[in-house]
Amino acid sequence: MPTVKMKVNGKPVTAEVEARTLLVQFLRENLRLTGTHVGCDTSQCGACVVHVNGKSVKACSMLAVMAEGCEVTTIEGLATGNTLHPMQQAFMDNHGLQCGFCTPGMVMTALDIVNRNGNELDEATVRKELEGNICRCTGYHNIVKSVRAGAKAMGSKP
Amino acid sequence: MYDFNYHKPGSVDDAIKALRKASDGKFVAGGMTMLPTMKHRLASPSDVIDLGGIKELLGITVKGDTITIGAMTTHAAVAASKDVQRLLPALAKLAGNIGDPAVRNRGTIGGSIANNDPAADYPAAVIALGATINTSKGEIDGDEFFTGMFETALAEDELIISVSFTKPKAAAYMKFENPASRYAIVGVFLAKTNDGVRIGITGATPCAHRGMRLEEALNKEFSTAAVDKVIMPVDKMNADIHASAEYRAHLVKVMTQRAVEACK
Known part of the structure; x- marks a missing residue:
C-alpha cells in the first residue's frame, strides 16, 4: 500500500492507505476528523470542501495520495481554542444554518471566496460563488448574509 | 471504486513508460471526471498515472x-x-x-x-x-x-x-447551462479569425463540432438576422431530460446570435 504524508491543520501526518482512498475518507476515517462531511459523493454538493494548499477542493473527488506533501485545512483547523473563526461566528450570529450538514463545506468555501474576492462582498458575488455548495434547509438567504458578515469581520480583525 | 496501482511520475517520458507497462493504465489529470467515473465502476483501470507531479x-x-x-x-x-x-x-x-x-x-x-x-x-x-x-x-x-x-x-x-x-480578431462564448452542473446544454464559441467566422458548438450533439451552416451564413452577412435564416437539422441533436432535440437546435441559434451581438 502507498504511504502518504501531508500536513493537516498544521500537524504532519503519515499513513499507509489503499490508493483508492479518497481524501475525505482519509480525513474522516484515518484521522477521525469528521467535521468534513460526505453529502453526494459525486462532487455536486460541496459538503466535503476542504483547502489543499490554500485552495478549496472537493475532498470526495481527490485521492488521499494526490494530496502527498500538501497542506490541508479542514473545518477543525479554523477555531483558536474556544474562539471561533470570524466566519464560523458569522454563521452562528446570522443563523446561517438549520440542520448544519452543509455548514463545514459552506464555511470552507466562504473562506476561499474571501481569499479571492476580498472582504467587501456583494450578494450577487456570494450567490454565484456558492454554486458548488448545496443547502437543502435554509434557502441560502442567511448563508449569504453570514458569508458577507464573516468576510467583513475577517477584514476588521485586529 | 476498485483499487489500483498508483503512479506519480515526474516527467512526460516516465508517465508514458508507466502507462505502457500497465495492463490497463489510465492517465489522471484533475480527476474531476475520472474519479466519479471510477466510483461508479464505469472505469476500473489497473493502474492510475497521476499527471499532477509533472512540471512541464x-x-x-x-x-x-x-x-x-x-x-x-x-x-x-x-x-x-x-x-x-x-x-x-x-x-x-x-x-x-x-x-x-x-x-x-x-x-x-x-x-x-x-x-x-x-x-x-x-x-x-x-x-x-x-x-x-x-x-x-x-x-x-x-x-x-x-x-x-x-x-x-x-x-x-x-x-x-x-x-x-x-488570438482572434474577436471572440465570444455563450453557454446555456444546466443550472445544477453548469455543463453546457448548448454552448457556442464564435471566433472572428483571418479565415473568416468560425463556430464551435458543444452540448448540442454527441461530439463538439463546427457550425458550418452558421459560419457560411455569418461569413456572408455578420448579423443576428443571418442566423435566423439558417435551418438547423434536428435529427442529430441530443435529447434528454434537460432539453429536447428541437429545443437544442433552437438554442444553438440563440446562443450564436448572442455571440454575434457580443462580437459586433
Missing part, C-alpha cells in the same frame, strides 16, 4: 499572438491569467464558468479536452479558434481532435502537453 505540463506562455496553455493548468488558473484575459478574454470567461470554484481548482484544460465530454466547454473553443493540441507524439489540429463521444484523435499512449491558441 504546467503554465501559460505567450509568443506574439499565440498563447500556449500547459495541459495541467487548472480552469481557475486559466480564468485568472492576465495573459489569457488580455489575448483571449472569451477563453478566460469560459474557464471561469466551468463547474464551480472547487472544481475549477482541480479540473484542467488537458483533462477536459482528452475526456471530450459532449457537454464540456473547452472543445467548443478549441474548434472555433482552430487551436493546436501539442502532444507527446506531435501536433494535432483542433479541427481533427474530437472524433466522437468521449473519443479523440489521441493514441492510447499519447499525452497532451499543451494547447496553443492564436
